[in-house]
Amino acid sequence: MNTILQTRWQRFSLAALAAAGLTLLVFQGDLPGLHAGELPKLKIDTTPIDRSAPHPASLAPVVQRVAPSVVNIYTTKRIRESADIPSIFMDPFFRDFFGLPFNQIPRERREQALGSGVIVSKDGYILTNNHVVENAEEIKVALADEKTVFDAEIVGTDPRTDIAVIKVEARDLPAITITDSDQLQVGDFVLAIGNPFGVGQTVTSGIVSAKGRGGMGIVDYEDFIQTDASINPGNSGGALVDIKGRLVGINTAIISRTGADNGIGFAVPINLARYVMERLIEDGKVVRGYLGVYIQDVSPELAKQFDLPENRGALVSEVTSDSPAEDAGLEVGDVIVEFNGKPVEDSRHLRLSVAQTKPGTKVTLKVLRDGKEKTLTARLGELDEEGMARADEGGIRRYGSGSDLLDGIQVADLDPRWRRQFGIPNSIREGALVVDLDPNCYAAQDGLRPGDVILSINRQPVRDADDAIRLSRQIEGDSVLLRVWSRGGVRFLVVDKDR
Numbered sequence: 001m002n003t004i005l006q007t008r009w010q011r012f013s014l015a016a017l018a019a020a021g022l023t024l025l026v027f028q029g030d031l032p033g034l035h036a037g038e039l040p041k042l043k044i045d046t047t048p049i050d051r052s053a054p055h056p057a058s059l060a061p062v063v064q065r066v067a068p069s070v071v072n073i074y075t076t077k078r079i080r081e082s083a084d085i086p087s088i089f090m091d092p093f094f095r096d097f098f099g100l101p102f103n104q105i106p107r108e109r110r111e112q113a114l115g116s117g118v119i120v121s122k123d124g125y126i127l128t129n130n131h132v133v134e135n136a137e138e139i140k141v142a143l144a145d146e147k148t149v150f151d152a153e154i155v156g157t158d159p160r161t162d163i164a165v166i167k168v169e170a171r172d173l174p175a176i177t178i179t180d181s182d183q184l185q186v187g188d189f190v191l192a193i194g195n196p197f198g199v200g201q202t203v204t205s206g207i208v209s210a211k212g213r214g215g216m217g218i219v220d221y222e223d224f225i226q227t228d229a230s231i232n233p234g235n236s237g238g239a240l241v242d243i244k245g246r247l248v249g250i251n252t253a254i255i256s257r258t259g260a261d262n263g264i265g266f267a268v269p270i271n272l273a274r275y276v277m278e279r280l281i282e283d284g285k286v287v288r289g290y291l292g293v294y295i296q297d298v299s300p301e302l303a304k305q306f307d308l309p310e311n312r313g314a315l316v317s318e319v320t321s322d323s324p325a326e327d328a329g330l331e332v333g334d335v336i337v338e339f340n341g342k343p344v345e346d347s348r349h350l351r352l353s354v355a356q357t358k359p360g361t362k363v364t365l366k367v368l369r370d371g372k373e374k375t376l377t378a379r380l381g382e383l384d385e386e387g388m389a390r391a392d393e394g395g396i397r398r399y400g401s402g403s404d405l406l407d408g409i410q411v412a413d414l415d416p417r418w419r420r421q422f423g424i425p426n427s428i429r430e431g432a433l434v435v436d437l438d439p440n441c442y443a444a445q446d447g448l449r450p451g452d453v454i455l456s457i458n459r460q461p462v463r464d465a466d467d468a469i470r471l472s473r474q475i476e477g478d479s480v481l482l483r484v485w486s487r488g489g490v491r492f493l494v495v496d497k498d499r
Contacts, residue, residue, distance in 0.1 A: 039281055040121035042274075045246055046180040049188065059191065062245040063203050068144045069176035069247075070193045070201060070239050073115045073128055073152070073166075075136035116194035116238030117141065117166065118247060120277070122175050124150075124168040127273055128237030129252055130157045133164050141168050144201050156280030160220040162252055163268060163276040164237075176239065179246035181269035184208050184225065192229040192251055192265065194238025204230035213266060214348045218253050223352050224266035225249045231265035240267040249273070275356050289357040289380035292323020293330060294490045295347040301494035305481040306335065307371050313337040314350040316367075317483060318490035328365065328378035332483070333459065338366035354380065405480045405495050406472045408441025409434060411454065411465045422451040428485050431455045432468035443482075446495045453485040 115132030119125070126141065133139055139152040150168035157164040188208045196202050206229030214222035227240065231251050240249035249267030256262040279286045295314040296302075303311040313335040319325050330336075336344050340363045344350045357363060359382035367374050411432040412418050418433050419426075431453040437444050454462050457471040458481050479496040 040125045043177040045177050066245040068174035069119045071117045072142040072195045073117045074140040075113050076138040077135045115236045118239045119173050124170045126166050130159050130162045130164045132237045158276045158286045162219045163273050165277050165280050177246045181248045181271045189243045191241050194235035196232035196234040227265050228263045288355040288383040290383040291354050292320035292325040294318035296491045297346045314347040324378045324381050328376045334367040334369050408438030410436040411468050413464045430463045432462050432465045443495045456483040
């Protein structure tokens with residue numbers, strides 16, 4: 001049954017720019033000549049750009065300085081696939097002899113792909129995308145002269161940011177200068193350097209179109225720099241540099257209907273890529289901080305319900321038991337507006353900030369609770385990546401002179417039968433299960449759907465279906481605030497007549 005009307009976004013093809021997917025095991029063991037945990041020496045320059053300076057007549061000097069640091073990456077992998085066999089070999093004798101249907105006998109072929117990378121240290125560390133080297137059995141790195149070629153080994157990969165670190169055994173390589181990507185501003189000039197379509201090293205120019213892009217489903221942790229500098233297949237893992245030739249990002253993906261450049265390209269900010277690189281080298285994996293909350297963005301409707309001055313911050317919809325958040329005193333309904341002294345714009349921003357903070361770090365949280373500002377202290381735990389791989393029916397009906405905001409919903413108690421049918425975990429002990437609802441009702445249009453569990457109505461706890469019916473009769477006004485368990489997470493939902 002179609003039970004929910006959601007905002008419909010026009011769908012585009014997200015082209016991750018080399019042919020690949022998103023998983024690779026971290027390389028185990030030490031590389032020759034590399035001491036475990038020893039970080040490379042990087043060239044860093046965080047001097048702010050002089051935006052009042054006149055634009056140069058040519059960018060050639062910048063390109064000449066930077067181009068040698070950008071490399072071509074060639075990978076080879078084995079692809080297993082089923083072969084189509086002539087019918088003569090489908091005789092039972094052949095099938096019995098080989099023990100399986102002949103047309104299912106796998107065969108292998110070797111597939112080659114290309115991408116780009118950026119030399120970040122003289123002794124051979126190279127940043128690229130995870131999808132460039134995924135499942136590669138052989139990796140070759142060609143310098144910008146296209147004559148000097150090295151074998152490369154994977155140091156580590158992080159599919160959740162699409163960043164990978166590889167290494168070649170060489171010395172005195174032309175390492176790029178790295179800057180602070182947080183200093184970038186929309187409108188700054190940038191250059192994209194890589195090997196699109198295998199034609200050879202190519203430089204394109206543009207500006208920073210936007211910062212902090214996310215929510216596109218390309219990777220788990222999205223904080224992209226958006227640029228209109230032309231990016232095409234083969235550019236993946238290449239350099240995005242500022243007007244001074246300093247590395248600000250790793251080119252990663254585009255939005256395109258055709259698979260080719262459409263003026264909307266994305267790069268992982270170097271601050272994030274550098275953090276991932278250092279964790280992979282130092283720890284062998286990316287260790288992320290853990291707070292222990294379910295959070296969501298503050299919409300204008302939620303800001304009104306929680307009496308907030310603006311729709312900014314991360315709204316806490318659930319606090320995990322025995323978590324750093326619980327120990328710190330965070331409560332459901334708190335809005336986190338500052339993390340460790342830095343403003344929190346939305347839930348994605350807070351998630352990134354926590355993830356990039358080492359476990360064990362003591363952090364301060366500024367929250368708004370019932371309109372008052374409070375400061376809390378938490379000591380972050382370590383995020384468990386494995387743990388993230390994430391009765392009679394009682395109807396809520398129109399109640400005469402009462403509100404009809406929840407009209408059209410059918411709810412039930414959380415008995416074993418309903419739990420099995422909708423996959424409700426035992427950790428959700430109380431609430432009213434939505435078993436059906438009219439797709440045209442207010443709640444459906446605002447995002448409620450069958451299988452959701454209503455935990456509270458206007459901040460009043462809901463223990464069972466009877467509670468839900470009783471509290472629905474007390475609704476006043478043209479909107480109601482629900483707290484619901486949905487698809488493994490807890491969130492707030494505003495049902496509004498006027499939307």
